[in-house]
Amino acid sequence: MHDFLYRDGELWCEGVPLKKIAQEVGTPTYVYSHHTLLRHFQVFDGSFRDVPHLTCFAVKANSNLAILNLFARAGGGVDIVSGGELFRALKAGIEPEKIVYSGVGKTDAEIEYALEVGILMFNIESTQELNRINDIAGRLKKKARIAFRVNPDVDPETHPYISTGLKENKFGVEVEQSLNLYRQARDLANIEIKGISCHIGSQVTKLSPFVDALERLKLLEKRLRAEGICVNYLDLGGGLGIQYRDETPPHPNEYAQALIDAVREMEVTLIFEPGRVIVGNAGILLTRVLYTKEGPIKNFIIVDAGMNDLMRPTLYKSYHEILPVMREVRSEKTVDVVGPICESGDFLAKDRSLSVFFPGELMAVMSAGAYGFSMSSNYNSRPRAAEVLVSGDKYYIIRKRETYEDLIRGEIIPPCEKLKEVT
Ligand SMILES: *Cc1c(COP(=O)(O)O)cnc(C)c1O
Numbered sequence: 001m002h003d004f005l006y007r008d009g010e011l012w013c014e015g016v017p018l019k020k021i022a023q024e025v026g027t028p029t030y031v032y033s034h035h036t037l038l039r040h041f042q043v044f045d046g047s048f049r050d051v052p053h054l055t056c057f058a059v060k061a062n063s064n065l066a067i068l069n070l071f072a073r074a075g076g077g078v079d080i081v082s083g084g085e086l087f088r089a090l091k092a093g094i095e096p097e098k099i100v101y102s103g104v105g106k107t108d109a110e111i112e113y114a115l116e117v118g119i120l121m122f123n124i125e126s127t128q129e130l131n132r133i134n135d136i137a138g139r140l141k142k143k144a145r146i147a148f149r150v151n152p153d154v155d156p157e158t159h160p161y162i163s164t165g166l167k168e169n170k171f172g173v174e175v176e177q178s179l180n181l182y183r184q185a186r187d188l189a190n191i192e193i194k195g196i197s198c199h200i201g202s203q204v205t206k207l208s209p210f211v212d213a214l215e216r217l218k219l220l221e222k223r224l225r226a227e228g229i230c231v232n233y234l235d236l237g238g239g240l241g242i243q244y245r246d247e248t249p250p251h252p253n254e255y256a257q258a259l260i261d262a263v264r265e266m267e268v269t270l271i272f273e274p275g276r277v278i279v280g281n282a283g284i285l286l287t288r289v290l291y292t293k294e295g296p297i298k299n300f301i302i303v304d305a306g307m308n309d310l311m312r313p314t315l316y317k318s319y320h321e322i323l324p325v326m327r328e329v330r331s332e333k334t335v336d337v338v339g340p341i342c343e344s345g346d347f348l349a350k351d352r353s354l355s356v357f358f359p360g361e362l363m364a365v366m367s368a369g370a371y372g373f374s375m376s377s378n379y380n381s382r383p384r385a386a387e388v389l390v391s392g393d394k395y396y397i398i399r400k401r402e403t404y405e406d407l408i409r410g411e412i413i414p415p416c417e418k419l420k421e422v423t
Contacts, residue, residue, distance in 0.1 A: 003033040003283045003390075009327040011364055015393030018286055018325045022362050025386050026401060027288040028305035030308040030373050034391035037067060041074050044274055047256035052269040054120075057086040058238045059372040060285070061275030063160075066389055066398035068092030071278075077120070079238070079273035083110035089119065100235060100271060102199065103147065104170055106324050111136045121145040123197040123235065125172055130185055137190035146185065147195030147235055147422065152216040156201035156209045156239065164201045172198060175220055182229050183244040186407035193229060195271070196220055199237025202276060203250075205249040207258045210236065214262050223265070234263065235271035242280040244367050247320045252277065255329045276370040283369025285310050285385070286325070287348075289357045290340070299335045301357050306339025307346040310365060310372050314345040322349055323360035337363075341380050373399075381407055 003014045008214030011018050013031050021031055031217055032197065045055040056077040059188030060067065061086060069092040077098025078089045099119040104126070106114075111133055114122065124130050137144040156164075164171045178196075185191045194271050201418060217234055224231065236259065241249040252259075263270065274291050287305035294300075312318040322337060333356055337349040348365055357363065376384050388395050 059276030078134040152213040195233030197235035205241040238273040280370035306341040321366040
């Protein structure tokens with residue numbers, strides 16, 4: 001459920017007509033509903049209220065400061081995958097002791113930064129990373145709290161690009177290997193073992209892969225305990241899917257019930273790293289039709305948002321529902337909705353049956369709150385879109401539209417007399 005609904009044939013976000021936002025802020029613009037964001041966070045977090053847990057929103061799904069701040073105020077932590085995300089999280093008011101740090105390629109500088117601010121734990125993905133973190137912690141006279149990210153080898157049955165918990169994926173370490181890593185870690189002076197983590201993939205729409213993964217983590221926890229290695233945290237990652245089209249993902253309450261049942265007898269705090277399920281359906285991309293064009297085989301609607309603004313359709317072949325902001329009774333046509341970018345992969349929808357659009361009209365690309373703006377780029381030197389947060393009958397610009405000056409910030413033309421001439 002979300003708060004983008006029609007009133008008298010016109011699409012609103014909460015108490016604000018999208019047309020008003022388009023007129024005053026321009027297009028393309030990401031629009032988020034504060035009410036949906038908060039409710040999604042509270043429903044997810046609340047479904048685990050009976051067990052010790054921490055909900056760490058995955059910053060990469062949507063990293064806007066205003067949105068992170070909203071979760072901080074709701075008591076949430078975050079899962080980060082870079083120093084940049086750590087910087088954002090701290091700026092947004094997330095407490096360091098609620099931050100977990102995932103990712104296969106943490107640099108020395110990023111590790112130092114995270115140790116200095118005192119994050120909850122690193123989810124370590126290799127032996128070399130373990131030793132690196134131990135060395136750096138020693139140098140800084142700190143103890144690094146860690147978990148190993150294990151690869152439970154379960155098939156999340158999702159798109160291959162967002163499947164991460166299979167043997168062939170680059171993420172995590174095998175369960176058997178991890179035993180050795182835990183033994184190594186126990187003997188390192190600057191390491192404090194805190195947990196076991198995993199993340200099996202994204203847009204998972206069944207419960208069984210999560211339950212299977214948890215069962216494997218539980219077995220590992222038992223084997224570790226037998227060797228005197230005790231963990232306080234089981235981090236089950238993110239990955240719960242949402243409805244883009246006709247998927248029927250489990251409700252967070254069902255997800256929680258299945259997992260709580262499996263850990264009832266354990267004395268651990270559960271950590272979750274949800275991204276998409278919190279923000280996905282809380283945001284849309286508002287775009288305006290520039291032209292329509294009839295080709296010999298296909299009909300096109302050319303809009304002012306492109307693959308640089310929303311990469312998911314071309315990267316994952318993902319489906320985003322498209323709604324007219326002003327709903328009129330019109331005939332339908334099969335069209336490709338494409339952007340202005342010089343790439344054939346620049347589309348938001350393919351072979352979609354939509355009611356006819358005319359130039360100047362607005363459309364809403366639905367379910368764009370996760371991996372939308374955060375994946376956007378400046379390709380074709382397009383300033384990135386504005387972001388707007390609606391709350392009740394008010395809206396707030398939470399990221400200004402980029403300007404041409406923003407595009408070239410940091411670029412330098414070297415003095416021409418210093419450049420070698422071609423001879
Ligand atoms: C991407 C990611 C998440 C969030 O995934 P969602 O599918 O958006 O819930 C959580 N944890 C890790 C380690 C990730 O890489």
